[in-house]
Amino acid sequence: MSKVALITGASRGIGKSIAMELAKSGIGVAINYNKSEERAKELLCEIKRLSSNSNIYKADVSNETEVTEMVHNIESELGNIDILVNNAGISQIGLFTEMTLFDINRMIGVNLIGAMNASKAVLPSMIHYKRGNIINISSIWGEAGASCEVVYSAAKAGLIGFTKALAKEVGPSGIRVNCISPGVIDTEMNSGLSKAEMNELTDGISLCRIGTPEDIAKAVKFLISDDSSYITGHILSVNGGMNI
Numbered sequence: 001m002s003k004v005a006l007i008t009g010a011s012r013g014i015g016k017s018i019a020m021e022l023a024k025s026g027i028g029v030a031i032n033y034n035k036s037e038e039r040a041k042e043l044l045c046e047i048k049r050l051s052s053n054s055n056i057y058k059a060d061v062s063n064e065t066e067v068t069e070m071v072h073n074i075e076s077e078l079g080n081i082d083i084l085v086n087n088a089g090i091s092q093i094g095l096f097t098e099m100t101l102f103d104i105n106r107m108i109g110v111n112l113i114g115a116m117n118a119s120k121a122v123l124p125s126m127i128h129y130k131r132g133n134i135i136n137i138s139s140i141w142g143e144a145g146a147s148c149e150v151v152y153s154a155a156k157a158g159l160i161g162f163t164k165a166l167a168k169e170v171g172p173s174g175i176r177v178n179c180i181s182p183g184v185i186d187t188e189m190n191s192g193l194s195k196a197e198m199n200e201l202t203d204g205i206s207l208c209r210i211g212t213p214e215d216i217a218k219a220v221k222f223l224i225s226d227d228s229s230y231i232t233g234h235i236l237s238v239n240g241g242m243n244i
């Protein structure tokens with residue numbers, strides 16, 4: 001029986017790339033989406049050719065009830081979840097003093113509580129079988145902090161603390177918990193940045209290029225492989241040397 005991975009926010013961007021990479025290894029993929037149903041369906045068509053034990057699942061990760069129901073459906077349709085990638089995320093640029101409580105709750109809700117909801121839902125089965133891999137997608141701004149992305153930075157820093165603490169708690173149950181901290185990656189999340197702003201960001205990257213979603217997908221593949229079997233609680237920066 002092949003492994004099953006739940007990737008949150010897999011309808012596009014980094015999550016889509018992770019889904020493709022894992023499907024190439026024959027892993028069954030549960031593609032979670034919230035709004036982009038058509039794109040999730042298109043991705044499923046591609047994925048099915050690589051890994052037939054795959055499907056799409058709608059849930060807002062910030063909603064505990066929806067996440068619990070989604071995990072229940074995945075477990076009964078695809079099998080127990082061996083790998084969880086907490087990738088779903090949103091960013092909002094603006095001065096901290098201009099963020100409303102709604103903005104703050106939404107950003108913490110999706111980026112941080114979303115990862116907690118999904119982890120809580122998959123852990124009972126992982127603990128029962130004494131195996132599992134959880135990967136949290138944080139951000140360079142969770143490590144370094146970004147002006148005009150204060151709430152996003154706080155949520156992503158929270159994911160780093162969550163990774164380290166959960167790794168300690170569930171390590172004795174044979175479960176590894178790691179985190180990837182991407183730098184600037186070419187996805188719709190950065191579509192609001194002008195060419196000049198992107199060039200300026202590139203100037204600060206040692207490897208002189210913006211990252212691709214595939215750069216992150218390959219790091220996920222490593223962290224769920226046997227090659228990293230003694231690595232847990234680790235924060236892997238994948239940023240081309242932007243933050244050394």
Ligand code: NAP
Nearest residue numbers: 009011013014033034035036060061088089139185187189
């Ligand atoms: P993206 O292209 O904007 O895609 C975001 C994904 O998250 C979409 O699939 C979206 O699904 C999903 N999503 C958003 N809200 C959701 C919710 N409430 N429930 C479920 N899914 C939800 O962003 P990306 O660049 O691929 O980012 C992926 C992750 O990497 C995020 O956690 C982001 O913070 C992190 N990251 C990105 C960068 C970067 O430079 N791009 C850098 C560092 C970290 P729907 O469209 O279906 O709603």
